[in-house]
Amino acid sequence: xxxxxxxxxxxxxxxxxxxxxxxxxxxxxxxxxxxxxxxxxxxxxxxxxxxxxxxxxxxxxxxxxxxxxxxxxxxxxxxxxxxxxxxxxxxxxxxxxxxxxxxxxxxxxxxxxxxxxxxxxxxxxxxxxxxxxxxxxxxxxxxxxxxxxxxxxxxxxxxxxxxxxxxxxxxxxxxxxxxxxxxxxxxxxxxxxx
Amino acid sequence: xxxxxxxxxxxxxxxxxxxxxxxxxxxxxxxxxxxxxxxxxxxxxxxxxxxxxxxxxxxxxxxxxxxxxxxxxxxxxxxxxxxxxxxx
Numbered sequence: 026x027x028x029x030x031x032x033x034x035x036x037x038x039x040x041x042x043x044x045x046x047x048x049x050x051x052x053x054x055x056x057x058x059x060x061x062x063x064x065x066x067x068x069x070x071x072x073x074x075x076x077x078x079x080x081x082x083x084x085x086x087x088x089x090x091x092x093x094x095x096x097x098x099x100x101x102x103x104x105x106x107x108x109x110x111x112x113x114x115x116x117x118x119x120x121x122x123x124x125x126x127x128x129x130x131x132x133x134x135x136x137x138x139x140x141x142x143x144x145x146x147x148x149x150x151x152x153x154x155x156x157x158x159x160x161x162x163x164x165x166x167x168x169x170x171x172x173x174x175x176x177x178x179x180x181x182x183x184x185x186x187x188x189x190x191x192x193x194x195x196x197x198x199x200x201x202x203x204x205x206x207x208x209x210x211x212x213x214x215x216x217x218x219x
Numbered sequence: 220x221x222x223x224x225x226x227x228x229x230x231x232x233x234x235x236x237x238x239x240x241x242x243x244x245x246x247x248x249x250x251x252x253x254x255x256x257x258x259x260x261x262x263x264x265x266x267x268x269x270x271x272x273x274x275x276x277x278x279x280x281x282x283x284x285x286x287x288x289x290x291x292x293x294x295x296x297x298x299x300x301x302x303x304x305x306x307x
Contacts, residue, residue, distance in 0.1 A: 037278050045283060052290055060297045067305025085241070092233050100226045103273040107222070195275075202273045206266045210294065213262035217240035218255050 040196040048203055051168075055207050058164075062157050062214055072153050079154025080215065082147060087138045088216040091131050092208065098127035099205040102176070106198040110191055117194070118180060124201065125176040128169055135166055158215055165204070165211055172201045225272035229265055236261040256299055263295040 066076045105120035142148075142155075149159040175197045220228075236258050270287045271277040277284075 037275070042283075045286070049286060049290065056290065056294050056297065059294055060301060063298055063301040063305065067302070073305075085237070089233070089237055093230065096226060096229050096233070099269065099273050100222060103222050103275075106275070199274050202269055205273070206269045209265045209269070210262050210298075213236065213258050214298070217236060217258045 040192050040199055044196055044199070048199065052203065052207065055165075055210075058161055059210060059214060062161070065153055065157065068153075075152040076154045079152050079158065080218075082142070082145075083158070083216055084138055084141065085216050087134050088212055091134050092212050094127050094131050094134065095205045095208050098124045098131070099202050101127065102198050102201045106194055109194045121176055121179050125173060125180060128173040128176060128201075131169055132166065132173070135162065135169075161211060162215070165207060168204045168207070172197075172204050175200060220268075220272055222272060225268055229268055232261050232265050232268075252303070255302060259295060259298050259302075263291050266291050266294075 065072060067073060101120045101124035105117040105124065108114075108120060109117035139159075147155055149156055179194060179197055239254060239261075240258050267288070270291065271284075274287075276287055
């Protein structure tokens with residue numbers, strides 16, 4: 026089965042339906058955080074100015090680079106799921122490893138960004154904007170680290186001939202794509218909108 | 220849409236939304252609110268592409284696709300409406 030053919034299956038629920046309860050619960054928490062960000066931004070002229078000033082302090086280059094890193098990582102993981110399902114576990118594992126390495130690059134870039142801010146005297150208590158910035162991106166970073174752990178688990182299992190069930194690979198893949206999906210809105214709200 | 224094409228579209232939209240947000244050409248021709256709405260909508264389009272093609276929801280049952288589309292539309296509506304309300 027080719028990659029294209031394997032990705033064209035109809036009416037298939039990736040993973041088990043119960044898994045999606047967890048995914049949507051997590052995404053709903055982030056939706057609430059997105060709403061809180063906008064409400065706080067417009068709380069007063071002072072907070073509006075603080076959000077604009079805070080966003081100007083962010084390194085948009087790193088934000089953009091991390092977006093491309095996470096999108097590319099997601100592409101590798103999506104390819105891995107299709108390859109695994111089409112009976113090519115070895116190639117799937119190579120793609121998982123590529124996705125995992127890019128996840129580590131994301132964490133590295135985020136660490137550089139945090140370090141730069143702290144070295145410049147910017148912390149969570151600097152302003153409302155940075156209170157949101159550190160807490161929201163920190164929570165997202167925790168999700169990335171969990172995702173890296175899950176991808177690592179798949180890689181470790183990859184040494185076995187029948188290294189994982191399809192549902193496990195799809196589940197880890199969907200979790201990783203959720204992390205990517207949430208970052209797309211975080212990037213727009215923090216780096217582009219204010 | 221093959222995965223490679225979906226990825227290329229995602230990269231393209233990311234570049235466009237960054238240019239829209241940063242461009243002084245856009246800033247002098249469109250109110251800030253319009254730029255903000257455009258950036259948020261483009262983020263929504265990207266999230267939809269990730270859900271449909273990377274999460275493979277394009278081949279999922281209607282209830283699951285509907286939930287994800289509803290979540291994305293809900294987030295866009297909340298962010299855009301709260302922003303518009305705050306501006307006024």
